Amino acid sequence: DVVLTQSPVSLPVTLGQPASISCRSSQSLVYSNGDTYLHWFQQRPGQSPRRLIYEVSKRDSGVPDRFSGSGSGTEFTLKISRVEAEDVGVYYCMQHTRWPHTFGQGTNLEIK
Amino acid sequence: EVQLVESGGGLVQPGGSLRLSCEASGFSFSDSWMSWIRQAPGKGLEWVAHINPDGSQKYYVDSVKGRFTISRDNAQNSVYLQMDSLRPEDTAMYYCTKLTLWGKGATVTVSS
Numbered sequence: 680d681v682v683l684t685q686s687p688v689s690l691p692v693t694l695g696q697p698a699s700i701s702c703r704s705s706q707s708l709v710y711s712n713g714d715t716y717l718h719w720f721q722q723r724p725g726q727s728p729r730r731l732i733y734e735v736s737k738r739d740s741g742v743p744d745r746f747s748g749s750g751s752g753t754e755f756t757l758k759i760s761r762v763e764a765e766d767v768g769v770y771y772c773m774q775h776t777r778w779p780h781t782f783g784q785g786t787n788l789e790i791k
Numbered sequence: 792e793v794q795l796v797e798s799g800g801g802l803v804q805p806g807g808s809l810r811l812s813c814e815a816s817g818f819s820f821s822d823s824w825m826s827w828i829r830q831a832p833g834k835g836l837e838w839v840a841h842i843n844p845d846g847s848q849k850y851y852v853d854s855v856k857g858r859f860t861i862s863r864d865n866a867q868n869s870v871y872l873q874m875d876s877l878r879p880e881d882t883a884m885y886y887c888t889k890l891t892l893w894g895k896g897a898t899v900t901v902s903s
Contacts, residue, residue: 728828782836
């Protein structure tokens, strides 16, 4: 199975400051068609997950442009340019290049 | 309204069965891959099962193979998860999702 390792596990951030989460894969996530199915999800406290970024760097509809994704192969990053209070929650990377589809263990973003 | 609504969760004894249902509305259900993803209390996300639009392809995580069955009825805009031989470690919130849209979840508790 593909193992996704996120770092850090806990991320205290001051409001207005940037934040960055890393996701490393145990295998390349490039599919046979050349696409890379690595996505990022946000789960606010008490809510269902919500997809923010798909295929490494494409923002979902309605997602603020302070969220961005980058990376390739086995190394990926989610960046928040200026953290706001509503960004508190757990962030997960997820791959569906290979079955079983897998998630990272999550990164808990909190406000300092 | 675009939504997914799960039902059928509850408390069941080890070895028992439950059937989760998920009714979709507001989008083209018959064109959508659908998944069940679960989250144990205080834990991360785990992909459980996945079904293609016409129901001919089904995938399961190893821990539920032979015990869980995913199915769908496109005429009813619904996807199902039949869960047999339930174990305490199956205790979780079960989400129905097409990744861009998530339900609020159904709680499954396996305990004597």
